[in-house]
Amino acid sequence: MVVVTAGTGGAHKVLLISGKHNGSQTAFSRPISVVLPASQVSSDSDSNTSAGPPVRKRQRLTHLSPEEKALRRKLKNRVAAQTARDRKKAKMGELEQQVIELELENQKLHIENRLLREKTSSLLTENEELRQRLGLDALDSKPKVQALLSNGNDAGLGIGSSESAALRLRVPPQQVQAQQSLNLKTSQWIRMVLTLQTMSLICYWAFWTSLTQRRSLSLVNQGARSRRCCWLEGGTQYLPPHLHLWGPHQLSWRPLMN
DNA sequence: TAAGGATCTGTAGAGCATAC
DNA sequence: GTATGCTCTACAGATCCTTA
Numbered sequence: 431m432v433v434v435t436a437g438t439g440g441a442h443k444v445l446l447i448s449g450k451h452n453g454s455q456t457a458f459s460r461p462i463s464v465v466l467p468a469s470q471v472s473s474d475s476d477s478n479t480s481a482g483p484p485v486r487k488r489q490r491l492t493h494l495s496p497e498e499k500a501l502r503r504k505l506k507n508r509v510a511a512q513t514a515r516d517r518k519k520a521k522m523g524e525l526e527q528q529v530i531e532l533e534l535e536n537q538k539l540h541i542e543n544r545l546l547r548e549k550t551s552s553l554l555t556e557n558e559e560l561r562q563r564l565g566l567d568a569l570d571s572k573p574k575v576q577a578l579l580s581n582g583n584d585a586g587l588g589i590g591s592s593e594s595a596a597l598r599l600r601v602p603p604q605q606v607q608a609q610q611s612l613n614l615k616t617s618q619w620i621r622m623v624l625t626l627q628t629m630s631l632i633c634y635w636a637f638w639t640s641l642t643q644r645r646s647l648s649l650v651n652q653g654a655r656s657r658r659c660c661w662l663e664g665g666t667q668y669l670p671p672h673l674h675l676w677g678p679h680q681l682s683w684r685p686l687m688n
Numbered sequence: 689t690a691a692g693g694a695t696c697t698g699t700a701g702a703g704c705a706t707a708c
Numbered sequence: 709g710t711a712t713g714c715t716c717t718a719c720a721g722a723t724c725c726t727t728a
Contacts, residue, residue: 508698
C-alpha cells in the first residue's frame with residue numbers, strides 16, 4: 431500500500447510504502463517512506479490518501495507519475511536486495527556453523543571408532559594367549575564361549591576376582607592377577623586418552639563457536655549501523671529493516687550511483 | 689602511496705505469483 | 709490480460725583493506 435502525502439506548502443511529497451505480510455515471505459513490519467523532491471510532486475497526487483474508499487490489497491499506482499513509479503520501484507528493490515543479501519548471509523553462516531559441528535562430530539566418532547578397534551584387538555590377542563595357555567584349539571572355542579555365556583556368569587575374562595578366573599582358566603592366580611593389572615592399566619590409559627581428546631575437541635568447538643558468533647555479531651552490527659536492520663537475538667531469523675523515513679537524509683542514501 | 693582484490697551497495701531485468 | 713509485488717541475480721561503481 432502506498433500513501434502519498436503532500437508536505438507543508440507543497441514543498442515535498444512522501445511516498446509511504448507500508449508492510450505486506452505474505453505468508454512465509456519476508457515482509458516489513460513497519461512502513462517505509464521516501465521523501466520526493468518538490469520537482470517530482472505532481473498535482474493529482476493528493477487525490478489518493480489513506481482516508482477514503484476501501485483500499486485495494488494491491489494499490490493501483492495510477493496516481494503516480496512514471497518518475498515516481500520508477501523511484502518507488504528503486505526504493506523497494508533496494509530494500510528487497512538488501513533483505514535478500516542479509517538472508518543469504520544468515521543462511522551461509524548457519525551452514526558454516528553446521529559444517530563445523532558435523533566435522534567435530536565426525537572427529538569424535540573417528541576417535542571412538544579407533545579406540546574401540548584397539549580394545550577389540552587387545553581383547554582378541556588376550557583371548558588368543560589365554561587359549562594357548564589352556565591348550566585349546568580354535569575348533570572348540572565356540573562351544574566354551576557359548577557355555578560361559580549361557581551359565582549367566584560374567585563372560586569377560588577380565589571381569590571378576592583373580593581366584594575365580596584362575597579356577598575357570600586353571601592357571602595360577604598370580605598370572606591372572608598380572609594379566610588383570612595389565613588390562614586395568616591399559617583401560618585406564620585408554621580412558622585418559624579419550625578424556626583428553628574429548629576435552630581438546632570441546633575446547634576446539636568452543637573456540638570456533640565463539641569465533642563464528644563474534645564474526646556474525648560484528649557483521650550484524652555493521653549492517654545494522656548502515657541499514658538500521660535488526661536481528662532476533664541468538665537466532666538466524668531475519669527481521670526486515672525498519673526504515674524510518676528512508677530517503678535522501680539517510681547516510682547511506684546514494685540513489686544515483688550508476 | 690598506488691595497485692589490486694574483496695566486499696558492499698544500488699540498479700535493472702527476469703521470472704513467478706497475485707489481485708483485479 | 710494487465711498491473712503490481714516479491715525474489716533472485718548480474719552488473720557496475722564505491723569503499724575498504726592488504727601488499728609491494
